[in-house]
Amino acid sequence: xxxxxxAPFRIGDRVRGVSYVAPERRRRExxxxxxxxxxxxGSGYAGVDANHAFVWVRLKNGTERQSxxxxxxxxxxxxxxxxxx
Numbered sequence: 001x002x003x004x005x006x007a008p009f010r011i012g013d014r015v016r017g018v019s020y021v022a023p024e025r026r027r028r029e030x031x032x033x034x035x036x037x038x039x040x041x042g043s044g045y046a047g048v049d050a051n052h053a054f055v056w057v058r059l060k061n062g063t064e065r066q067s068x069x070x071x072x073x074x075x076x077x078x079x080x081x082x083x084x085x
Contacts, residue, residue, distance in 0.1 A: 008069060009055055012078030013038045019065040020054065034065045035075065 009015060016035040040056040053069045 009038045009041055010078050011038055014076040015072050016075055017067040017072030020067050
């Protein structure tokens, strides 16, 4: 049995990065820098490595951004007490 490495982020971590825009949408939408709290981690597809996995981040204004894990950096780890609540 092979084990997968742990995700680089946890739900509730504060991160910053650059939003992902699919190639077909780049004529109408540009990537943007963001900072917020991780609300979902994963590619959504089995077998996708971390370079292509996504993270979803909720911004202060309540909107969310999608980013590649490799384009996102940890600012502050989640407080375990807040994540469990």
